[in-house]
Amino acid sequence: MSRIREAGGEALSIPTDVTRRADVQALVDLAVASHGRLDVLISNAGIGPIGPLDDLRVDDWEAMVDINVKGLLYGIAAALPLFRAQKVGHFVNILSTSGIKIVPDQAVYAATKNAGRTITEGLRQESGPDLRVTGISPGMVKTEFTDGISDPDTRAAMEERMAIAISPDAVARAAAYAIEQPANVDVGDIVIRPTAQG
Structure with missing residues (x-):
């Protein structure tokens, strides 16, 4: 937020847990109360405590579904x-x-x-001529992704692969590209990854 303010913009925030529908609705309501409208909703929350299925980390599976799928749906429910x-x-x-x-x-x-991809494409098809829907699929990005991986071998392998990761700014620029297109142009899908990623 400091970068936004340093650039002369305005930034507002409230604590938001995307697994709580009321929190996501409150975030959308804050935008409307502050600016009278909402132009873009970027659903970026996600976790990836990856590991072998044999580990039976059911709590991790449920958390991924709650954040990566239900959180996305709660954003749609709040903004649509x-x-x-x-x-x-x-x-x-x-x-x-x-x-x-x-x-x-x-x-x-x-x-x-993939559930998110399906939801995004379904939403795009249902949106009609007035709304736009963009799915951005990043590859390796320099984030805290590996922090949630509890299996030590999986974490070590992923940390090694993260050496090629791109900056989060690259993903932000992809989003900005889609947003700044004319109102009648819908950028459906963007895939962005390091050049070294196979």
């Missing part, structure tokens, strides 16, 4: 009625290349990202 009433709005959903290329230890994570 408003976007319909405004007759304009743009959903930008951050997905993952893990939902495109399935690899060992990421079955549940990839499943949640």
Whole structure:
């Protein structure tokens, strides 16, 4: 938020747990109360405590479903009625290349990202001429992704792979590109990954 303010912009925030529908609704309500409208909702919350299915980390599986799938749906539930009433709005959903290329230890994570991809495409088809819907699938990005991986071997392997990761700014620029297009242009899917990622 400091970077936004340093650039002369305004930034507001409230604590938001995307697993709580009321929190997501409160975030949308804050935007409307502050600015009279909501133009774009970017659903970026996600976790990836990946590991082998044999580990039976059911709590991790449930957390991924709650955040990566239900959190995305709660954002849609909060913003879609408003976007319909405004007759304009743009959903930008951050997905993952893990939902495109399935690899060992990421079955549940990839499943949640594929659910997000399906929801995003369904929403795009249902949106009609007034709303826009964009799915962005990043590859390896320099984030705290590995912090949630409890299996030491999986974590070590992922940390090694993260050496090629791109900056989060690259994902932000992809979102900005989709948003700044004319109102009648809908950028459906963007895949962005390090050049070294296979």
